[in-house]
Amino acid sequence: MAAVSSHAGLLSGSYRVGMDIKLDGISHHYGHTEVLRNISLEIPAGQIVCLVGPSGCGKSTLLRLIGGLERPGNGRVLQVGAPPADSLNPLTFVFQDFALLPWRSVKGNVSLVLEDHGIRGKRSKAIIDDVLNRTKLADFADALPKQLSGGMKQRVAIARALAVNPAVMLMDEPLSALDAQTRELLMDDLVALWTRQPFTAVYVTHNLAEAVRLGHTIVVLSRRPGRIREIISIDTPISERRAGDPVCQRKHDLLWELMREEARAADEELIDG
Amino acid sequence: MADTAAGKKRDSDGPIEVRFRGGGFAPRSLRWVGVAVFVVLIAMVQWGTESGWISALTLPKPTDVLATFRELWESGLLFKHLQPSLTRLVIGAALGASTGIAIGVLIGLFSYARAGLVPLVAAIFPIPKIALLPLFVIWFGIDEGSKYALIAFGTFTPTVVATYGAVDNVDRSLIRMGQSFGLSWSSIVRKIVLPGAMPGILSGLRISLAIAIILLVAAEMLGAEYGIGAYILEAGSLYDLERLFAGVVILSLLGVLVSALIGFLEKRLLGWRI
Ligand SMILES: Nc1ncnc2c1ncn2[C@@H]1O[C@H](COP(=O)(O)OP(=O)(O)OP(=O)(O)O)[C@@H](O)[C@H]1O
Ligand SMILES: [Mg+2]
Numbered sequence: 431m432a433a434v435s436s437h438a439g440l441l442s443g444s445y446r447v448g449m450d451i452k453l454d455g456i457s458h459h460y461g462h463t464e465v466l467r468n469i470s471l472e473i474p475a476g477q478i479v480c481l482v483g484p485s486g487c488g489k490s491t492l493l494r495l496i497g498g499l500e501r502p503g504n505g506r507v508l509q510v511g512a513p514p515a516d517s518l519n520p521l522t523f524v525f526q527d528f529a530l531l532p533w534r535s536v537k538g539n540v541s542l543v544l545e546d547h548g549i550r551g552k553r554s555k556a557i558i559d560d561v562l563n564r565t566k567l568a569d570f571a572d573a574l575p576k577q578l579s580g581g582m583k584q585r586v587a588i589a590r591a592l593a594v595n596p597a598v599m600l601m602d603e604p605l606s607a608l609d610a611q612t613r614e615l616l617m618d619d620l621v622a623l624w625t626r627q628p629f630t631a632v633y634v635t636h637n638l639a640e641a642v643r644l645g646h647t648i649v650v651l652s653r654r655p656g657r658i659r660e661i662i663s664i665d666t667p668i669s670e671r672r673a674g675d676p677v678c679q680r681k682h683d684l685l686w687e688l689m690r691e692e693a694r695a696a697d698e699e700l701i702d703g
Numbered sequence: 704m705a706d707t708a709a710g711k712k713r714d715s716d717g718p719i720e721v722r723f724r725g726g727g728f729a730p731r732s733l734r735w736v737g738v739a740v741f742v743v744l745i746a747m748v749q750w751g752t753e754s755g756w757i758s759a760l761t762l763p764k765p766t767d768v769l770a771t772f773r774e775l776w777e778s779g780l781l782f783k784h785l786q787p788s789l790t791r792l793v794i795g796a797a798l799g800a801s802t803g804i805a806i807g808v809l810i811g812l813f814s815y816a817r818a819g820l821v822p823l824v825a826a827i828f829p830i831p832k833i834a835l836l837p838l839f840v841i842w843f844g845i846d847e848g849s850k851y852a853l854i855a856f857g858t859f860t861p862t863v864v865a866t867y868g869a870v871d872n873v874d875r876s877l878i879r880m881g882q883s884f885g886l887s888w889s890s891i892v893r894k895i896v897l898p899g900a901m902p903g904i905l906s907g908l909r910i911s912l913a914i915a916i917i918l919l920v921a922a923e924m925l926g927a928e929y930g931i932g933a934y935i936l937e938a939g940s941l942y943d944l945e946r947l948f949a950g951v952v953i954l955s956l957l958g959v960l961v962s963a964l965i966g967f968l969e970k971r972l973l974g975w976r977i
Contacts, residue, residue, distance in 0.1 A: 497883055519885050529880035533898045533975040542894060543884040576977050594884065 449513045449520065449597045450475050451496060451632075455505035458491060464655040465491050468505070471649060471658065473598065475511070476628040478668070480641040482689065483651030483659075484696035489634045490602050492656065496632060497521045497600045513597035518547050522596035526603040528583040530575045530590075536562070537571040540590045547594075561589040564623060581612035585619065592623075599631040606636060617643055625669045638689070642682045643671055650688050653696040660688055763944040768952065771945040785953070788919060788930045791847065792957075795854025796915040803859045803911065804904060807866020811900070812892065817867070824863050832857040833921045850922040857918040858911040865907020866900065873899035902976065905969055912961045916954060931957075 451473040458466040465488040473479050481489050494500045496507055498521060513520035530539050540558045544550075549557065562568045565585040575583055584604060591599055605613040617640060623629070624644075635641050641648045642664065650660040662685065666677050745765050751757035752764040775781040809816040810824075832853055839849040839856075873896050881891040923932025931953055938946035 499879060499883060521883075523880070523883040525876065525880060527876060529876050531877060531895065531898070532977075533973075543886070545894075546884075546886050546890050574975050576975060590884075 449630075450510040451598055451630075452508040452510050453492075453496070453505070454508060456492070456495060456502045456507070457504040458488065458495065458500075459503050460491075466495075466502075467655040467657045469656070469658055470505075471661075473630060473632060475597075475630050477646040478624065478629075478631045478633055478644050480645030480648045481632060481634045481651065482636070482638065482641050482648060482685065483656060484653045484689070484693045485636070486696065487651045487654050487692075488656035489651060492651075493523075493600050493602050493632060493634055496598075497523055499523075514595065517595045517597050518549075519543065519594035520597040522591045522594055522599055524584075524587050524591050524599060524601040524604045526607055528575075528580075528587045528607075530583055530586055532575050535572050535574055536567060536578070536586050536589075539575070539586055540593050543590055543594050557593050561592045564592060564626075565589040565619065579612070580608045581616055584608060584616060588620075588623075597630060599629055601631055601633045603634055603636065605640060613637075613640070620644060621668055621671075638682050638685045639673075641685065642678045644668060648681070648685065650685065650692075653692050653699065659692070760944075763948050767945045768948045771949045772952065775949060781953075784929050784931050784934045786929075787927070788923065788932070791850050791854060791922070791930070792915060792919050795851045795919070796858050796912055798851060799855035799858030799915070800862050800908060800911055802855070803862025804866050806859075807863040807904075808870055808892075808897070808900075810863065810867040811870025812896070820863075821867075824860055828860045828864065832918060836922065836925055845926060850919075850927070853922045854915050854918045858915045861911045861914060862904075862907055865910070866904050869900035869903020869907065870896060872903060902969075902973055905965055905973070909962060909965050912965070913958060916957055916961070920954065 453469055453471040453473075456466055456469040457464070469492065471479075481492065483489055491500070495502045498507075509520070531542065534542060537558055540561060541554055544554045544557060558571070559568070562571055565588055567582065567585055567589060570578065570582065575586070578586065584607070588604070605616055608616065621644070633641075633644055646663060646668070648662045648664070649658060650662070651657065652659045662681060664671075664678065664681055666675065671678050748757065748762055749765045752759065752762060772781075775784075806816075806820065806824075810820050811817075835856070836849065836853055839852045843849040843852045877895050877899065878891060881895050886894070919930075920932035920935065923930035924936045927933045931950055935947055935950035935954075938944075938950060
């Protein structure tokens with residue numbers, strides 16, 4: 431308990447010390463299909479770790495294991511260090527399909543995740559206003575999801591995730607349902623959010639440009655059964671990365687070299703049946 | 704019509720407007736069409752009975768039915784019949800629908816409830832509830848009790864089936880989302896499962912309540928002094944077609960009213976649907 435409160439003391443600054451996640455020899459099967467094999471990985475606090483890999487290699491599965499929505503067949507997911515004391519839901523998902531309740535307004539969707547923690551009235555309103563401002567949704571607080579564009583829906587989902595003050599955000603292809611321009615804009619938004627207040631994230635994507643833009647480290651998984659093939663880190667601060675930046679471009683090409691063989695092999699595997 | 708016009712233009716080499724083919728399959732609200740159908744049908748019967756094309760033994764004159772109806776209204780007899788009928792309908796349907804929704808949600812949520820109750824519901828669904836009326840009379844008495852029970856029992860089964868189907872159809876990814884945010888079980892049920900099942904429950908209620916009206920009349924035919932069913936039965940045994948039809952019109956109006964009520968609820972509760 432004492433450790434937690436001293437931790438909380440550190441948090442009053444703008445830079446948050448979160449908790450690390452450690453994956454210890456994770457393997458997983460669905461029936462007779464082996465999906466993940468012996469994955470060991472550290473996700474340090476305050477960093478964005480991107481997971482890339484060919485389709486069906488178990489990225490979403492790994493994310494569900496980290497978030498506790500499924501139990502690993504083998505190995506353990508460990509939290510190192512306590513989450514911030516004011517974190518309502520340390521491991522928080524942002525889903526590809528947004529997962530907004532269509533019968534609740536933008537405001538209501540955010541308040542959904544606060545209500546269970548007994549946060550109502552003024553406190554709830556303060557949090558909702560804050561996260562909607564941070565995601566530039568303040569003018570749409572009363573809109574229903576059906577009235578929003580895809581990009582706005584995903585911003586609502588991000589606002590909802592921010593509202594519970596997560597220690598780690600688990601994002602499963604959060605931008606892949608969106609068009610290229612919206613994706614570009616939302617990436618800028620994510621960079622701005624991170625720069626303002628660094629958060630820890632595991633970010634699953636198919637899109638190497640996203641990985642190079644947002645990831646401090648990029649973990650390349652092999653085709654199924656997913657193993658770690660390569661871990662690439664990019665030292666350029668994410669706020670300074672631009673499209674066409676030579677360092678980023680080199681990393682992008684390197685990733686594509688790695689992925690190309692895997693993608694082709696995965697593709698052929700499907701054809702073989 | 705438009706495409707024949709376009710077809711004619713084809714022999715010249717000029718541009719042809721692309722034929723529109725994306726219409727239909729999108730219900731619009733055209734309330735007046737329903738009214739028009741009624742008006743046309745009634746006008747036809749009126750014309751037929753007046754011209755003698757329809758004999759007086761086949762169908763009564765709509766104007767005579769209306770006169771009977773007015774008489775009913777003015778004598779106050781209408782409310783004497785309507786009041787007990789509505790009471791029976793409301794109490795019976797409320798009992799049946801609420802237990803139906805509750806049991807349906809249980810079946811949707813718990814595997815044991817599903818395994819145990821689905822076969823039972825399937826077994827009682829096809830029983831004509833009217834056949835059980837004598838039994839209800841023994842169990843619940845000849846008075847109101849047996850009528851409530853009959854209506855409740857008849858609304859119960861379709862409501863259960865519609866409700867657990869609706870719960871099964873709630874988007875699982877929303878439930879996962881709730882779990883991933885650490886919502887409690889009861890919050891997930893109240894805030895995600897029930898609202899998500901509401902469209903299915905309401906469309907189930909449409910059917911259940913129509914069945915409730917049918918059973919109301921059946922119950923009243925088998926022993927009631929007042930009530931629309933009793934009124935119709937009496938008219939029928941005297942072969943008084945005007946009164947019979949006046950009673951039938953009241954039932955139809957009741958059906959339309961119930962349907963409108965559900966439509967109103969759907970508008971209020973389901974405005975979030977696309
Ligand atoms: N609940 C499940 N039951 C059985 N098999 C599953 C289940 N979930 C996933 N799988 C299988 O596990 C493998 C990995 O799935 P997963 O969704 O984790 O892949 P992914 O890397 O996220 O793929 P994508 O890039 O297409 O999203 C796939 O072959 C999939 O068919
Ligand atoms: Mg996936």
